[in-house]
Each structure stands twice: as C-alpha cells, then as structure tokens.
Amino acid sequence: MELSQILDNIYPMPEASKLRLLQLARRVHYPKGHLLLRAGKIETSLYFISKGIVRAYAPVNGQDLTFWFGKEGQTVVSMRSYVEHKAGYENIETLEDCELFELNTIELGRLFHKDIEIANWGRIFAERELIQTEERLISQQFHSATERYRALMEDHPDLLQRVQLGYIASYLGITQVSLSRIRAEFK
Amino acid sequence: MELSQILDNIYPMPEASKLRLLQLARRVHYPKGHLLLRAGKIETSLYFISKGIVRAYAPVNGQDLTFWFGKEGQTVVSMRSYVEHKAGYENIETLEDCELFELNTIELGRLFHKDIEIANWGRIFAERELIQTEERLISQQFHSATERYRALMEDHPDLLQRVQLGYIASYLGITQVSLSRIRAEFK
DNA sequence: GCTCTTTTTTATCATTTGTAAAAAGCAGGC
DNA sequence: GCCTGCTTTTTACAAATGATAAAAAAGAGC
Numbered sequence: 001m002e003l004s005q006i007l008d009n010i011y012p013m014p015e016a017s018k019l020r021l022l023q024l025a026r027r028v029h030y031p032k033g034h035l036l037l038r039a040g041k042i043e044t045s046l047y048f049i050s051k052g053i054v055r056a057y058a059p060v061n062g063q064d065l066t067f068w069f070g071k072e073g074q075t076v077v078s079m080r081s082y083v084e085h086k087a088g089y090e091n092i093e094t095l096e097d098c099e100l101f102e103l104n105t106i107e108l109g110r111l112f113h114k115d116i117e118i119a120n121w122g123r124i125f126a127e128r129e130l131i132q133t134e135e136r137l138i139s140q141q142f143h144s145a146t147e148r149y150r151a152l153m154e155d156h157p158d159l160l161q162r163v164q165l166g167y168i169a170s171y172l173g174i175t176q177v178s179l180s181r182i183r184a185e186f187k
Numbered sequence: 188m189e190l191s192q193i194l195d196n197i198y199p200m201p202e203a204s205k206l207r208l209l210q211l212a213r214r215v216h217y218p219k220g221h222l223l224l225r226a227g228k229i230e231t232s233l234y235f236i237s238k239g240i241v242r243a244y245a246p247v248n249g250q251d252l253t254f255w256f257g258k259e260g261q262t263v264v265s266m267r268s269y270v271e272h273k274a275g276y277e278n279i280e281t282l283e284d285c286e287l288f289e290l291n292t293i294e295l296g297r298l299f300h301k302d303i304e305i306a307n308w309g310r311i312f313a314e315r316e317l318i319q320t321e322e323r324l325i326s327q328q329f330h331s332a333t334e335r336y337r338a339l340m341e342d343h344p345d346l347l348q349r350v351q352l353g354y355i356a357s358y359l360g361i362t363q364v365s366l367s368r369i370r371a372e373f374k
Numbered sequence: 375g376c377t378c379t380t381t382t383t384t385a386t387c388a389t390t391t392g393t394a395a396a397a398a399g400c401a402g403g404c
Numbered sequence: 405g406c407c408t409g410c411t412t413t414t415t416a417c418a419a420a421t422g423a424t425a426a427a428a429a430a431g432a433g434c
Contacts, residue, residue, distance in 0.1 A: 058325060065329045067321075079321060083314040089325075112307055119306035120299055126313035127270040133320045134254075134266060138245060138276075140327050141360035142252045145421080165382065173328040178421055180383050332391080352412065365391055367413050 001072045003101045006048045009073060011124040017117035024108065025101040030094050037078050037092040042085060046105050047076040052098030053162050056090045057170070064091075066170040069159060075125065081105070095163060145174045149182050188259045190288045193235045196260060198311040204304035211295065212288040217281050224265050224279040229272060233292050234263040239285030240349050243277045244357070251278075253357040256346060262312070268292070282350060332361045336369050 003025055007018055025048070030036070037043045039059060049070055056068035056076075067090075070076050078088030082105050111118045139148060149172060153160060160168065169179035190212055194205060212235070217223070224230045226246060236257055243255035243263075254277075257263050265275030269292050298305045326335060336359060340347065347355065356366035 058329075060325075060329050065325070067325055067328060079314065079318050083311070083318055112310065113303065116300070116303040116306050119303050119310060123299065123306060123310035123313055124270070126310055126317055127266065130313055130317040130320060131266050131270055133317060133324060137320060137324045137327060138247075138252070138254055140324060141254060142245075142247050142250075164380090175422060176382075177384090177423080181421090184383075351410095362392060363412075364393080364414085368391085371413075 001050050003048055003050070006050075006073050006101075007121070010128065011121045013117045013121055017115050017121070020111055020115060021103075021108075021118060021121075024103050024111070028100050028102045030098050030100065032094055032097050034094045034098075035091060036076055036094065036100075037081075037088060037090065039089055039091045040087045041081075042087055043078045043081040044105050046082065046103045046108065047100040048103075049074050049076060050099040050101060052094060052096040052100075053159075054092055054094050054098065055163070055167055055171075056092045057167075058089050058091070064170075066167045069095075069156075069163060069167075069171065071158075071162075075129075076100070077105070095167075140173060145172060145178060146182050146185070148172050149179065188237050190235055190237070193237075193260050193262075193288075194308070197315065198308045200304045200308055204302050204308070207298055207302060208290075208295075208305060208308075211290050211298070215287050215289045217285050217287065219281055219284050221281045221285075222278060223263055223281065223287075224268075224275065224277065226276055226278045227274045228268075229274055230265045230268040231292050233269065233290045233295065234287040235290075236261050236263060237286040237288060239281060239283040239287075240346075241279055241281050241285065242350070242354055242358075243279045244354075245276050245278070251357075253354045256282075256343075256350060256354075256358065258345075258349075262316075263287070264292070282354075327360055332359060332365060333369050333372070335359050336366065 003022060004018065007013070007021060013021075027050070028047075036047060036054065037045070037056075049072055051072060053069060053071045054076055055066050056070070057064045057066045059065075070092075076092055078090060078092075080086050080088040108122075112122050113119070139151065143151070152168070152172065165179055165183075166176045169176040172179065174182075190209060191205065194200070194208060200208075214237070215234075223234060223241060224232070224243075236259055238259060240256060240258045241263055242253050243257070244251045244253045246252075257279075263279055265277060265279075267273050267275040295309075299309050300306070326338065330338070339355070339359065352366055352370075353363045356363040359366065361369075
C-alpha cells in the first residue's frame with residue numbers, strides 16, 4: 001500500500017499539504033522480529049505500515065502483554081511519546097518482514113502549526129484511533145472471552161492466520177490455554 | 188470551573204482563537220438524572236463540565252453498562268457523532284445537578300477549518316483522550332478486578348463518594364456482588 | 375526425512391467471578 | 405415513628421477462567 005493512499009484514507013488533503021507530509025517520509029524495511037519502538041524511551045519516529053504486521057506489547061508484572069496489532073494502512077506510534085513527549089509504555093515489534101514509511105514526529109509537530117490541513121489530518125487521525133480504542137474497551141469490558149474471540153474472527157480473520165495464538169490470547173485478555181479451549185468448542 | 192480555564196487545560200490558545208470558542212458556548216444547567224446525550228441519535232451538542240458529575244453508559248444485551256465518568260473540567264461528547272456523524276452508542280446522564288457549557292459540534296467543525304490554533308486544540312484534545320482510553324484498556328485487560336478497584340480508589344477517591352456502587356462495578360467490568368466482595372476484603 | 379525447537383492442545387485442580395435470592399442499611403414522605 | 409423504595413451487602417451454588425504440567429502437533433534448519 002502506498003503512503004499517499006494511507007494518508008488519504010485517514011483524511012484527504014489538498015495536494016500541496018499532502019506533498020509536505022510525503023516529503024517528510026522515507027521508506028524503510030525491517031525483517032521479522034525487529035523492535036520498532038521501545039518501552040521506556042521517548043520515541044521520535046512514527047511509521048505507516050505499507051506491508052506486514054506488527055504488535056504492540058507492554059511489560060506488566062514481568063509478562064509481555066499484547067494490546068494492539070497493526071497491519072497494512074495502519075499507523076505505528078507511541079502515543080505517550082508523540083503527544084506528551086514522555087517515555088512510552090509499549091514495545092512494538094514486527095511479526096513479519098515489514099515495509100514501512102518512517103516520519104519524524106518532531107517535524108510532523110512543526111507542520112501541525114504551519115498547515116491547517118495537516119493539523120486537521122492529525123486531529124482526525126487521533127479521533128479515529130480514539131473511537132476504535134473506545135470500542136475495544138467496551139467490548140473488553142462487557143463481552144465474554146468467547147464473544148470477543150468470535151468478533152475477532154469476524155472482523156479480522158487474517159490475524160488468526162498471521163499471528164501466533166499466544167499473542168492473540170494476550171490481546172483478548174485471556175491465557176493461551178483458555179483460548180485453546182474456546183477454539184476447541186467450535187470444532 | 189470556568190470555560191476559559193477548561194480550554195486552557197487542554198491546550199492554551201492565543202486570545203483571539205479562544206474567544207471564538209468562548210463565543211460558541213452557552214452556559215446551561217440540568218438537574219440530576221437528565222439525559223445529555225442519547226444512544227442511537229446523531230448528537231450535535233458537546234459539553235464541558237463546569238460543576239457536577241455524569242456517566243456514559245451503553246445498552247448491551249439489555250443491560251446498561253457504564254464505561255465512563257466525567258466531572259469538572261472534562262468534556263462530554265459522543266465520539267461517533269462528533270467524528271463520523273453517525274448515531275452514537277452511548278447515553279450520557281447527569282448524576283448530580285450539573286452546570287455545563289454547551290457547544291454545537293457543527294459550528295466547532297467549521298472553526299477547525301478556519302483557525303489553525305483551534306484545529307490544534309481539537310487535535311490535542313483527541314490525543315489526550317486517546318491516551319487515557321488506551322491506558323484504561325490496558326488496565327482493564329491485564330489487571331485483576333481487585334487491582335483496578337484499588338487503582339480507582341487512589342486515582343479518583345471522590346468517585347466512590349459521589350457515584351453509587353452499581354455504576355462503579357459496571358465501570359470496573361464486574362458485577363456489584365463482586366465489587367462488594369472486594370470491598371469486604373479491605374475491612 | 376530427521377532432529378530440535380516452538381507452538382498448540384489436553385488434562386487436572388484451584389481460584390475467581392457470575393447468578394439468584396435474601397437480608398440489611400438508608401432516605402424520604404406521610 | 406414507620407412504611408416504602410432503592411442501594412448495598414451477604415450467602416449459596418454454578419460457571420468460567422487461571423495455573424501448572426505434560427503430550428501432541430507444527431515448523432525450521434540441516
């Protein structure tokens with residue numbers, strides 16, 4: 001997926017503004033298993049995923065807890081670093097060989113104050129992410145593990161093919177053993 | 188709490204931009220039990236809470252599930268309506284007599300495209316909400332009910348005084364019976 | 375195709391949480 | 405004071421989920 005299309009899918013901007021963003025980006029490539037962002041660091045890179053899949057995980061009580069997957073068209077960023085310039089709580093690693101577009105968040109921040117179209121693009125990006133996160137929260141809080149698994153199967157069947165079940169279980173907030181039990185019911 | 192201060196706490200703007208926002212707002216007052224926003228409706232009002240406390244709840248499987256509380260300084264908005272102009276999934280009701288500042292989201296949207304300071308204010312508002320929601324999600328997913336209750340007690344002790352336990356239990360993603368059990372342990 | 379490693383499933387038992395119903399506590403109206 | 409309705413706590417039992425260990429299956433490298 002090309003960067004121009006990824007940007008348009010968030011919010012279509014006039015060509016001049018889009019060009020400014022495109023010029024900030026550089027295409028990078030990382031193999032499976034590469035750490036894109038590190039917990040405890042103030043990160044200044046933001047990535048758009050052109051090809052591949054990544055996961056975000058936070059170390060909690062000595063365990064790595066997966067709370068997000070990103071694939072083609074999605075944006076990889078430590079919100080804590082990006083918004084508050086503080087150390088983030090998440091590691092983000094590639095789960096496949098990935099092709100990404102990398103942007104510097106400081107330079108992006110400058111554009112937000114220079115170009116109103118880009119500022120609105122940034123606003124709409126955050127708003128969309130917010131809705132998705134809020135829906136995840138509600139689903140997490142009020143649906144059973146089985147219901148959440150079925151919803152994931154419907155909404156993102158490809159994830160189950162591309163990501164190992166231990167990570168999926170963590171994402172669903174259950175143990176791998178529980179997930180395995182749930183899967184066994186449907187066969 | 189005055190509106191000017193609420194806006195500044197999100198992101199301080201030059202006076203001219205702030206005035207534009209202030210002019211959009213009107214002060215309103217509602218008694219305890221008033222429904223500010225309705226699920227299934229495309230809402231065009233957004234509120235800043237000057238005084239009082241509100242809760243957001245979604246009807247899921249015939250139950251009302253509380254997933255958010257707002258108090259002084261916070262913003263009441265149906266993200267679905269505000270961002271996507273679609274029917275929202277939440278009801279939001281006052282739990283106390285409330286003093287609020289009401290804004291029309293359509294007019295606010297116009298300002299986003301006219302005034303870059305306001306656009307950035309809107310961006311930062313969404314980004315902050317996003318971080319909070321993401322942290323709630325992680326806490327919800329990876330901490331036990333007891334840990335979540337203790338965290339709530341530390342972070343928002345006033346909530347426990349101002350909100351009935353049935354709503355708190357729902358907010359924590361557990362039943363009222365479970366919450367009662369947890370509370371009994373600490374005595 | 376075989377070996378070694380990683381991932382997934384199965385089995386058992388302990389713990390947590392849910393459901394339902396009853397009891398206790400509290401506040402307002404008469 | 406004493407109903408009445410609402411909220412909170414308690415109890416008993418059922419269901420879901422977790423922890424641990426071990427077996428089975430799947431994949432990677434040679």
